[in-house]
Amino acid sequence: MYIMYSSCTTGTPKCIVHGAGGTLLQHFKELALHCDVQREDNITYLTTCGWMMWNWLVSALFLGSRVTTFDGFPAHPTLNRVWDLIEDEGITHFGTSPRYLAACRRRMHPAESHDLTDLRVMMSTGAPLLPEDFDYVYDKVKPNVQLSSISGGTDIISCFMLGNPMTPVFSGELQTIGLGMDVIAADSNGDPAIGEKGELVCRQPFISMPVGFWDDDDGAKYREAYFDVTPGVWYHGDFVTHTRSVGQSGGMIVYGRSDATLKPGGVRIGTAEIYRIVESHPAVADSIVVGQSWRGDIRIVLFVILEDEHVWNDELIDDLRKEIATHTTAKHVPSVIRNVNKIPYTLSGKKVELAVRDLLHGEEPRNVDALADPTALDCYRNLDI
Template sequence: MNIRKSLWRPPSRYDSAMQHFLDDVNKTFELKLNNYHDLWAWSVEDVERFWEYWWHKADIIADQQPTKTLVSNGLFEADSWFPDAKLNFAANLLRYKDDSDAIIFCGEDGSRESISYKDLYKQTQSVAAEFHRLGIKPGDRVAAIMPNRPETIIAMLATSWLGAIWSSCSPDFGADGVLERFEQIEPKLIVAIDGYLFKGKKISVCEKIDSIRTKLNCHCVLVRWQNCGEVNSSIPWLDLTNSHLKAPKFHQSLFNDPLYILFSSGTTGKPKCIVHGVGGTLLQHLKEHRLHTDIKRADTLFYFTTCGWMMWNWLISGLASGCTIVLFDGNPFFPTNDALIKIAEQEEITVFGTSAKYISAIQKERLKPREKYSLSKLRTILSTGSPLVPEAFDYVYKELKSDVQLSSISGGTDIVSCFVLGCPTLPVHRGELQCRGLGMAVDVWDSRGNPILNGPGELVCTKSFPSKPVYFWGDPGGLRYRDAYFNRFENIWCHGDWAELTKNNGMIITGRSDTVLNPGGVRIGTAEIYRQVERIPQIIESIVVGQDWEQDTRVILFVVLNKGNELTNGLRELIKETVRTHAGPRHVPAKILQVNDIPRTRSGKITELAVRDTINKRPITNTEALANPEALNEFRDREELSN
C-alpha cells in the first residue's frame, strides 16, 4: 500500500458539479463533509438516503415520481429500487431538441456525419412510429447487428420509446455467436447493417444477416451503408426515417422494467443474458457522467467502443446530459496509428474514453501525440477493459498531455456501470483508480469474509445499488444470478476482481480473481506480471496463466514479439530478471513461450481463462465467443509444457 506519486491535481478554481453536490449535501443535511472521501462514506452509510437524494438532484423526467426508495426483504438480489416510479429512458435522452450537435460520427475512411438534437428527436420519433406499426410493444426484444453508427442509437432510442428491450452486437460476430445470444431472447425485430469498413476493406455481412434473420424468423430492418447487397424480406432503414406516421406517446415504464439485455463473454459456456432496468441504468449513468466525469452540455464525449461492449450503452447515456457524443467505427490505427488522437483534436473532444489495451499499444508504438497535437480542449481521459499499469500513467502524462485527469475506471457488463472510477476533485495517483463510486459500498475482503486494509483481496459490494441486474433472461428461479454474484459470500456481491485499497483511498485492480495465479499458495494478480513484461521493448503483448503441475501451480508466460525478434535464452533471462527485480521472485514465470497471437473476446480483452483451460487440457465450451479462436491452436499440446 505504497503512497504513489501524484501526477495531476484539480485546478484550484475548478468549478465542478461534484463540489457543488458536496456543498448541497452539507447544506441539506446540515453536515460538515470536507472532501470527496467524506462524501463517499456518507453516501454508503445509508445508501437509501443517498439514492433518494440523487434522484431529486438528477432532474429525471418521470410521469410518476417515486413514493418509495427501496423495498427490501433483506436479500441483496431481491431489493427493489424506486418500485413505483414511472419514466421513459428515451424521453430523458431526448430532452433537448435544439440545433446543437447530439451525435458526430467519424469513420476510419475520414468520413464525418453529424445529427442535431432536433433531428435526433425527429428521426427517433419516425422510427418509433414504424416500429410500432410493425407490432413492437412493451417487453418485446429488438436486437441489432450494427456498427457504432448514429442509426444504431436511433434504433435503440425508438425501442425504449415504446418500452421494448434493446440488445446489440457488432457485425464482426460470426453467425453462431450472434445466434447463441439472440436465440435466447427471441427478438421480434432485428436491425442490421449491410457491411462495414475495417482497415480500409469493405466487408459484406448480407449473407450472414440473411441466414440469421431466417433462423430467428423475425422482421429485419436493413441499414445500407456500404452498398454490399440485399437481405431477403428486409425493410429499408430509410423507409423508417421518412415515415409520416405519428409515434405513440413515450411508454411509461416502471423503474425496474427491462431496458437492455447485455451478454457475458461466453468463453466458459453459453453467454449469460443480463437484464438491466430502465431507471437503474439512467440514474447510475447520470451520476457517473455528471458528478464523476463532470459532463455538461458544452462537453464532447468520446468512447472507443463497439455495440457489443457495455461502454457503448454508457456512452449513449451522455445524451441525457446534453453533451455531444462522438462515435467511431473501424480500426483505431488506420490509416495511421494516431487516427483516434487526430479525431480528438479535430472534434475538440473534452472527455476521451478508451481501453488500457489501446494506451499500451500506442505506448509500444512510441507514439508522441503532444509533439503533433495540442489537444487543448481535452480535460479527461478514461481507461477501462483491463488494469492500467503505472507505466501507462507515465506515458500519458509524458507523451499525450500533462494537464489532464486520467481516470482508470472499473465495473462491467454485470452492472452496466462502475464500482471504481474518477473524481474531478481528487488528484490522480500513479497506477491507481481514484475512488469508489458514490452510493457503491465497495470493499476488499479476504477469503473468510473479513475486510482487508492492507493487501489484495476480493472486490465486493456490501449494499444494494440501483444498477444491479433486474434478473437474467431465461433464469426464472434466479439460480444463475445467485451463482454469478452471491455464491462466494452470503448476501454480498462478489464481483470477481482481485483488488487492493490504497492509502490515498483509491484502488488498484490486478486482474480477475478467477485467473489469480497461486504458485506455492501465494496469490498473484496477473496484472502484476504484465506491467513488468510491458517494460521490455521486444514484446508487443503477453498473456500469463497458471498450469497445474505436480499438485501445485506454475506460472506460464506467453509472449508476442515485435517483427525481427526471437525468443532467445538471453531474452528469456531478461524477462525473468525484470519480473524478479520489479515484482519479486514468486512472480517469475516457470516457462516463457512465444506465440504469434493471443486469443481475445469480441470486446478486445485477452482471455486468460481460455488459454489456462487449453494448456491444462480442459474443454473450451464456446470458442465462438472469441474474436480469433484459431489463436488457441498455438497453445495446445506444447511440448515445452510437458516437463
C-alpha cells in the same frame, strides 16, 4: 430494459437483464459527477456496440452533451487516426483501453503531434491500467488531464471504481469508489482488507443491479453468479487492493480476475502484476500469463509476442525472468516462457486467460465464437511444455 451478454472471459456468457431507469441514474451519476461531463462537452469512447461501454457512452446524451462515435479499427491506417479525431472534433472526454495506450506509448507523442487543448478527461477500462501508462499520458499526452482508470462490468452495466475530478490521480490506481457503492476489498472472512489484496465485493444493493438473468425464473443462476459466497453480498470476481490513498473511498488497485489469479506455492498473484513488467520490456509486443497445475502445485506459464525487430532466444528469456524477479518477487517468475504469434481476446478487447489455461490442461474452451479471432487459440493446442 437492456439485455446484455457478459464478455466470456470466465466461460459461457451470462444473459443479463438490466432496468433502463436504474441504469440511466447510475450512468448520470458517473458521467456528471465522476467524469465531469457537461452540456457543452464532446465525449467519445473506443467501443463496439456489443460492449457495455456503448450503452454508457450513449447515456451522455441525457446530460445534453455531444457524443462522437467512431467506426473501424483505431490503429488503421495509423495510430494517428484517433488523435486526429480528438483534435478535429474538439473531444473533451476520450475513453479507450490499456491495449490502445500501450500501443501508443511505444510509438507516439500526441502532445507534440496534435492540438489537444479541448481534452480534459481520459478514461480507460477493459483491463488494469499500468503505472507506465499513467506516466505516458502525463508525459506525452497532456500534463493536466484527468486520467480515470475505471472498472465495473457488463454485470452492473456501470462502474464500481472510477474517477474523481476533485482529488489527485495516483499512478496505477483507480481514484475512488463510486458514489453510493458500498465496495470493499474483502479478506477470506469477508472483512475489509485495507492495504492488502482481497476480493472486490459490494455489501449493499445499488441502483444498477441486474433485474435478473434471462430464462432464470427462480433466480438461482443469478444468486449463484454473485451471492454464492455470502448471501446478500455481491462478489464481483476481481482481485484488488484498497489503498485509501485519498480518504476512505480513495485508491483501488485491480490485479485481474480472481479466477485467473495465479497461485504458485499458495501465494495469490494477479496477472496484472506480471503484465506490468513483461509488457514494458522493449522486445515484447503483447503477452498472456496463466497458471498450470503441475506436480501438486501451480506453475506460472507466460506466452509473449515479440516486436518485429527482436529475436527469440535463451538470452531474452533469461532477461524477462530477471526483470520480473527484480521488480516483483521470485514467486512471480514464470516456470515456462514461450513465444507465440497470437494472443486471444474477446470482441470487447479483454484477454482470455481461462481459455489458454483450459488448453494447457487438455480441455477445450467454451464459447470460442465470442473471441475476436478464434484461430488465436490454435498455437496453444498440444504444446509440449
